Structure formats: C-alpha cells, structure tokens
Amino acid sequence: MTTLKIEHFLEKNDIREVTIFKQLVLNGGKLSYANMLEYLSIAKASLEKDLESISFRIESLADQVQVTFDGQFIFLTMSNDFSLQHIYKLYLNQSVKVNLIRFLFKHQEFSITQLTQELAISDSSLFRKIKELNSFLKEFGIKIRNGQMHGEELHIRHFYFQFFSYIENKEALVASHTSKQIAQMLQAVESFLHITIEPTNRQRFNTWMMISKNRVNSKSKQYTSLRDHMQPYLEDPLYQKIRIMVLRYFSRYSIEVDEEEAMLHFAFFLAFPILNEHDFHEYTLERDRRAPIATLDTYIVETIIIHYKFRKLPYMLERDMHYHLSHIHTKLYFFQGDMEVYAFEELLAKEKQFAGRKMVSFAHKLLGISTTKFGILRAEETQSVKMDLLKYISLLAMASFKMRTIVKIGIDLKMEKFYTETLNQLLILNMRHINGIKVEVYQPVKSYDLILTNEQAIKKDCYGDAKVYVLSEISSSFDMKNIQRIIQELHS
CATH class of the missing domain: 1.10.1790 (PTS-regulatory domain, PRD)
Incomplete structure (x- = not known):
C-alpha cells in the first residue's frame, strides 16, 4: 500500500523542483552544482532545465524568494515571512490532481468530457491521473470510480479533511466557504455542550463543517464500518448531545439527515482535538x-x-x-x-x-x-x-x-574568586544542554546530588550524601563525558 504524500499531487518534474528548494533549505541556502546533480541523480541538462523552470515559476515572487546560480553554487534567499511551505503551495495550486479533487469535491460527480474540458487535458491523461490518485486513496479505503468518490463516508470526509488542511490554500478556503451557517453551528456547539473551542480547534471545526455541509446531500453514502464501531457508543452522553444538536442544525435548513451524520461528528470530535483538556476531562467523568x-x-x-x-x-x-x-x-x-x-x-x-x-x-x-x-x-x-x-x-x-528527578549539581571550585566567577559560568553554560539538571554555585546550606570541584575534599562527608567528581581540566570533553554518565546513573 502506497503512502499518500503531498508530493504525490505533483508531477515528476515539479517534485524534482520542490526537492531542489528543500535541499537548499537543508544546506543553509547554498549547495554546489555537483552535489545537487549527485543528489537528484540527473544529467546536467536536466538540472539546468529545472533551474530555468524554477526562475520562471517564482518570477512574480522576486521580492520574497530567489534562486541564483554562479556557475559553481546554487543559492536560495527568502524573506523572513516566506518559507518552504509557500513553495509547496505554489506548486500544488497549479497541480492537475489538486484541481481534479477540488472539482470532485465541489460537484460530487463528473463526466469524462466535462472534466477533460475543465482541466484542459486528454482522456488518457485524465484516466492516468485518476489511476495514480486511486493507488494513494487505497490507504483511506476509498477510490474514484465512475466520476464519483466511493467508500465509507467517514473515510471520504477524513480524506477531504486532510486535503483541505494540508493541500488546499487555507486563505482561499476560508474566503470561499465561510458562511453564517457554520459560524452559527460553532456557537450552538459551544452553548449546547457547555464547552469552549479554542482558536486552533475552531479552524479544524470550520473545515470539518464545510466538508459535512457539502457532503450531507451526497447520494448513496456508506456507513457499514461506522455503524459497527459506534455500537458501544450509542448511549454515550456526548454522542447523545451531538445527535440532538446535529439533527436540529440540519433540520433548520430543511435537510433530512440520517442518524449516522451524528456518528460522523462524534468520531471527529474525539479524534481531532475539538474539546480542550478541561472539557475532555469533564467528559471522561461520565463516559463508559x-x-x-x-x-x-x-x-x-x-x-x-x-x-x-x-x-x-x-x-x-x-x-x-x-x-x-x-x-x-x-x-x-x-x-x-x-x-x-x-x-x-x-x-x-x-x-x-x-x-x-x-x-x-x-x-x-x-x-x-x-x-x-x-x-x-x-x-x-x-x-x-x-x-x-x-x-x-x-x-x-x-x-x-x-x-524525571531533577539532579541538583553544585560547583565548588577551590581557587581565587577572580577566576571562579568566570569558570563557574563557563561550566554552567557547557551543561545547559543536559536535560533534567539544575546547576548552581555550591551553597553549604543546600543539599546536592552531585558536586563538581577541582580538589579532592579533605573530609569525605563534607558534602553530605552527594557524589563528588573532581575535575581534571575545567570544561574538558573528558570531564563532560564523565559528568553526563554520572547524571544518567543518578536518573536511573
């Protein structure tokens, strides 16, 4: 089974161009021509063609992103508010497969003639694109057949939820699909369930509701798996509330829905964090x-x-x-x-x-x-x-x-104060990357798990029960390695 990746919505040459951007990001914005050729395993002429295509593609974004080549190295510069994600969006927005899914979502079915005209491609190209998409949609248990999306309704909506969350342009999505109905539903949910939906979760909720609003009138929906999995939850208090709410909401707009519509929303609510931690905890007190x-x-x-x-x-x-x-x-x-x-x-x-x-x-x-x-x-x-x-x-x-227990470490260097203040800070800085420790200058009134010093103590118990490590050379890699080993032993 082939995993569906964002790149699968792109053509081979587009994937290669996006990969060039990604490699430049991973290599600090600069990569030699030879290394890029080796990584991509392509001929020099192909890379030149890709770089030419990239220049044309980002021409209108010259103030935000630039790819240049000096004969030996390829360079990438981007403005502070521009990222690799914007590059992906640029390519995805022009993808035939993305436009195919958009069309299918909007119209729910298509004829070959209608879609070839819409996408400006041949019949054979369209069949090939559908075949490629179906190989990836298999993981969701769904497929495009006879101009429609077939499979369990929950899995179809889940795929669209992923598509509109990660592939489709979110700004365009919000602008074209935000409606009073969805805003009213969100308010009704918060009021009826006595919950507060946080901003990030509101975006998820809006996307899901936009998909549900579109799919609710779809013909011949399948619920076989959903009904089976919902059997232990038919008396669940949250499901009962969602059921009442969903049936009321759609009846307002004279849309008759099956009880399974409420089941879809129940599964979504609990799988994709719509409830915040406090509201979820309240639900756990009454769930079976x-x-x-x-x-x-x-x-x-x-x-x-x-x-x-x-x-x-x-x-x-x-x-x-x-x-x-x-x-x-x-x-x-x-x-x-x-x-x-x-x-x-x-x-x-x-x-x-x-x-x-x-x-x-x-x-x-x-x-x-x-x-x-x-x-x-x-x-x-x-x-x-x-x-x-x-x-x-x-x-x-x-x-x-x-x-994890916090290991308390005290630094007790036996040397002139003139030196100790600097060396104490040096030791603390060198240890700040180690998780689960608290390092400070030794204070006799406090207890410690580990003492770092540069001289062996005259009295064995002067540091109480703390382990003592005598530094060979302050901040040496040898000492740091031993100190980390001791810290791991104290944690275990």
Missing part, C-alpha cells in the same frame, strides 16, 4: 469506562506505569496522558489512512535522537498492543498507524521528562 477507547486508554497508561516502575503518576500528568492517548486511540478505532505531511523517517530519526532506542522499542510494543486490541493486523499498517508510533514516542518522552 468499559467502552473500547476508554479501556485501551487505561490499559496503555497502566502499561507505561509498570514499565517505568512509577509508583504513581502525578494527577495532572495522568490526566494529560489520557487526553492525548484518547485522540490517538479514537483515530485508530474509527479512522483509516493518513497523509504524510512530515517525512516519517526524518521525524522518527529526530525522535530517536531525543528518546533513545529503549523508548522507541517500548513505543513499538504499545503500538502492537493497540493494533491487536482493535483487530488491526500489523501487515495492514497504514500511514496513520505509523504516525501513531511517533505520537507514542512523543508521549513517552513527555512523561519521562516530567517524571
């Missing part, structure tokens, strides 16, 4: 703790506590973990597929640097538990399941960091 998602939330938290041998998590940390886990598990339970907005391998590599191999291995174990509980075969792992691995790693890192 034996229902699949709540059961898994609790099981995963207990597994983490046992694994790290925590006696008990602080109340606010446990509450925070339940909030994030519920989003992960609701999405895993109800939804299928995801768009790779951030390169998975790059993100995983960065998280590994911070988390370490053991934490990543444990995150894999948690993912295995979750997919097994929900009956998702590992062979069926989609992009959404892979991204859940990253979310587990981030969650574990957060919990580990908050539970």
